Amino acid sequence: MSDESILEQLYNAIINGDKGGLERAVGSALKEGITPSEIIEKGMSPAMKEVGDRFARYEIYLPEMMLAAEAWEGAMQILEPKLLESGGERKKLGRVVIGTVKGDIHSIGKNIVGAMLKMNGFEVFDLGVDVAASAFVSKAEEVSADIIAASALMSTTIPQQKSIIEHLEARGARGKYCVLIGGGSTTQEWADNIGADGYGRTAGDAAILALKAVSQK
């Protein structure tokens, strides 16, 4: 099988969110002597970019994004040890701790931002929903995160975003992390009021803010 054909298989498996198919295609690629870096850069990354673009155009939706991100992560579990063996290392843009704040159980916005960040090359640690402010901070410390991303849907749960910043300040760690906020009831005005580093109305906004944050580090 030609390299081109294998790269096409890799691309299509991500576009289709086919985790098993992607793992098989990665196996074939390695067998054919394609390096892990080439597999990522020439086969998988262009597909992830295409998935993000299609989502932005409303051509695909959250499930396709999440399945593509899951397929990517499955493939990376195979590829990362190979990269290390060959003396290389996957270039990660940064680490993001993400979750929905305490008292709020809405997950969709958070999930879509998480998927979008993964597609843009971030390592994402998803704490789920109803997450205590201290848990965001502890996880960020544990994994040496670059960014804390906090989602809140309700007008009366957004004060918990402020609480995260206060917990960071209490630990003397505010300057270590870029704090991004989003969710249905949040606004730029609110972000400014609580001293957040950025507000994203859409998942695309969040990715742009995150990229900007790590580029300025």
Next chain:
Amino acid sequence: MLSFDTVVERALTGPICTERDFDLGIFVPNLRKIIEKYGIKYDPGNPVPADDDLADRVWEAGLEFLVETGVYCLDTERRILFTRQEIEGALGSAPCNVVYGEGKDARLMPRRFPEDETPPWCSGCGAGPVLTEWNLINVVKTYAEDPLSDGITAPCLTKLDGRDLVAGSPRGVEGAIRTVLLVREALRRAGRPGMPVVNEVASAVRATEHIAGHAFGNPKTDALEIGTVHELKVDFDALNKVAYCQAVGNLTFAENGVILGGYAGGPAGVAVVCAAYHPVDLLVIRGVVQHPLAVPIEGGTTSMREIIWARSMAIQAATRNSSLPIVAPGYTSAGPMTEMCYYEFAAWVMATVVSGGSVEVGPPSRGVMEDYSDPMENIFSNAVAHASAGMSRKEANKIVSRLLENYENKLKDPPPGKKLPEYFDIASGTPNKECIEFYRKMRQEFAEQFGLKLPLTSPYL
């Protein structure tokens, strides 16, 4: 209909499943299969569809999808499954023509059909955040003074005595209680003390807050709004609210927000999931009304073309096949005192009413901007709702299509409009001259452009 305790038992003992597997392994593939099987296709050229056969297919698709998928309980990580027979049993005993409120302010919420001449139920004024107690009283009072207003949806108080109102804290409980008392005071000032409050309190998130606020309202003739979680999920907190309502004999607005671009996918998926929620609202939430809030993933506007189509489709599907009334809530993207805000409200309200639904008119500015809760656009929406009763779906489709042309390219970057104190005299609790003139200008435009004769019922007009 199955007892509520049977539903709880299924939540406790149903098939175990992770949330990820429910979302991506069951919900998504089942929905895709059903959409394909029933040939449900979005038609952007007709935002207000008039295809009865398609409406009935959406209904059938929704029921089949629910049987195959069930409802996910987040606390037990189990699926609550229903048979077709159980669903039909619930639909067969669905309530209709329920009375809300007390005394001379009591109002009937009717069952309606597509193109029905029966006047729709109109409640409103709500869910948007307000900064001060005076503002809350004033916007509620002004809305309640319009005779076309049937019920109140309490705005969301975000501060208590100048401090953040935090859900889940004692301030959440106090905020809920105070909101109900303030709304009651506003209704007294409006001369409509028996008017029903139908969401109880927008600021309340937890069951404790809902129950506390509710205890200070009129427990049997107000309604408590209980929401599911996107998509087809519930948690114990929601079920605890239901248990309370069952015990006190309370009326329940069963709210479900289907996300366009989320697990439901595109407009066809949103329509089918909305239809699937209809029996869920009876069986799980024990609602006496379905309250379908479909919004795009980017936030709370209900005036987008895809949302108008999907919700019209789902409302037609349900109202043709079930007696459970539908009250559709909605927000706009543009802010108060803008032409776009009036166009947006008119579009989704008209589409809802001709599809067989009633309306709950929410705030402008996606419901997230503090003190952008404008009673005048809500009063305008009441008028549009009444003027749309009996209109054909084809006629509404023409008007809504023209309205969409006026605003849909600005939905992502809408005009912010004005803040309450800029168009409202807070001291006297009345809209100012500029606000009233703007209303009259828009009313005139709707008469000339669309031939709509909007009733002038508010004392300020």
